Amino acid sequence: MSDPDDDKDAEPEFISDAGETRSRRSGSTLAPGLYVTATPIGNASDITLRALDVLRAADIVLCEDTRVTSRLFAIYGIEAKMMPYHDHNAAEMRPRILERLASGARIALVSDAGTPLISDPGFKLVREAVAEGHNVTTLPGASSVMAALTLAGLPTDRFLFSGFLSAKQEARRRELGELAPVPATLVFLESANRLAASLADMAEALGSREAAVARELTKRFEEVRRGSLEELAAHYEKAGAPKGEIVIVVGPPAPRAALCxxxxxxxxxxxxxxxxxxxxxxxxxxxxxxxxxxxxxxxxxxxxxxx
CATH class of the missing domain: 1.10.10 (Arc Repressor Mutant, subunit A)
Structure with a gap:
C-alpha cells in the first residue's frame, strides 16, 4: 500500500527471518506468545512459509474445527497439538489459554479458512492477551474478503466489510437501510440458500448498483459473476442456490447532486x-x-x- 503524499522515492522496507526460519526447522524454540495465523481459503498452496514454521513449532494450535485443520496438517506433515476454540467454548477456554500464555506457551490461533477474527472467533482472546501484556503477532495470508475485492472490478480505495446479514428479511432490510448512505464499497458474506433473497433486498435498499458474487475462491471451480444487483438477483432466483462459500461485493453509491x-x-x-x-x-x-x-x-x- 502507498500513500499518494509519501515521498515518491521511498522504497518499501522488508525484513528477512530466513535464519530464524532455518533454526526453527532444526528444533529451536519459538518465542512465547499468541500467533494469529492465516490459513488457505481453498487452495492449500496459499499457506505462507512463515505460517508453516509457526504451526510446526507451536505448543498448541487453537482451531475453529480440529477436523478441518487436521486435513491441512496432513498435507504438510504437521503434528502439532490441536485444541478447539470456537464460539461455543470460547468463554470457558479463554482463561485456560491465558494461563498457558502466562506460563510461556507458544500458541497459534487459526480458523477453518482464511484470516482469524474476520467473521471468526478470536477478537476477545486477542484483546485479553494484549491487556495482560502477552506477545501477540499476526501471520497474514489468505482472506476471502480481500480476494473477492481484488476480483470484483469495483472501487477498493474505501470499503466496509459487514459480514453476514441477518437471516430474517425484515432485520436484513433494516441493516441494509443503515448501510445505504455509506460512501464505500460494501462486502458481505452470505449463505447459498439466502443469496437470491439477499441480492433482491440489496437492490431495493441500496438502489441500482454494480456488484459481484464471488464463490469457491482459489478453488477449481472459482467463479465471479458481475452485474447490477437486480441482474444478479434475477440470475440466482432462476438458477437456484450455487455451491460453495460466497462473498458479495457491492459498489458504492454513485456521487450525485442532491435532488429535490x-x-x-x-x-x-x-x-x-x-x-x-x-x-x-x-x-x-x-x-x-x-x-x-x-x-x-x-x-x-x-x-x-x-x-
Whole structure:
C-alpha cells in the first residue's frame, strides 16, 4: 500500500527471518506468545512459509474445527497439538489459554479458512492477551474478503466489510437501510440458500448498483459473476442456490447532486406517462441511484393523484 503524499522515492522496507526460519526447522524454540495465523481459503498452496514454521513449532494450535485443520496438517506433515476454540467454548477456554500464555506457551490461533477474527472467533482472546501484556503477532495470508475485492472490478480505495446479514428479511432490510448512505464499497458474506433473497433486498435498499458474487475462491471451480444487483438477483432466483462459500461485493453509491422532491416527481411523472408503475420506478431508480422502496412509495402516491 502507498500513500499518494509519501515521498515518491521511498522504497518499501522488508525484513528477512530466513535464519530464524532455518533454526526453527532444526528444533529451536519459538518465542512465547499468541500467533494469529492465516490459513488457505481453498487452495492449500496459499499457506505462507512463515505460517508453516509457526504451526510446526507451536505448543498448541487453537482451531475453529480440529477436523478441518487436521486435513491441512496432513498435507504438510504437521503434528502439532490441536485444541478447539470456537464460539461455543470460547468463554470457558479463554482463561485456560491465558494461563498457558502466562506460563510461556507458544500458541497459534487459526480458523477453518482464511484470516482469524474476520467473521471468526478470536477478537476477545486477542484483546485479553494484549491487556495482560502477552506477545501477540499476526501471520497474514489468505482472506476471502480481500480476494473477492481484488476480483470484483469495483472501487477498493474505501470499503466496509459487514459480514453476514441477518437471516430474517425484515432485520436484513433494516441493516441494509443503515448501510445505504455509506460512501464505500460494501462486502458481505452470505449463505447459498439466502443469496437470491439477499441480492433482491440489496437492490431495493441500496438502489441500482454494480456488484459481484464471488464463490469457491482459489478453488477449481472459482467463479465471479458481475452485474447490477437486480441482474444478479434475477440470475440466482432462476438458477437456484450455487455451491460453495460466497462473498458479495457491492459498489458504492454513485456521487450525485442532491435532488429535490420536485425533480424526483418530475422524473417519475414523465416515466409514468410511458410505463407501468413498476417500470417507471425501475427507470428512476437507475437514473438517481435512490432506494427502490422510496421511489416506489412516491410513484404510488403520484399515480393515485396524490401530492
Amino acid at each position: 422532491q420536485h425533480e424526483i416527481d418530475a422524473m417519475l411523472e414523465n416515466a409514468l406517462t410511458r410505463s407501468s408503475v413498476k417500470d417507471a420506478v425501475a427507470e428512476v431508480v437507475a437514473m438517481t441511484g435512490l432506494p427502490r422502496r422510496e421511489i416506489y412509495a412516491r410513484a404510488l402516491t403520484l399515480s393515485e393523484g396524490g401530492e
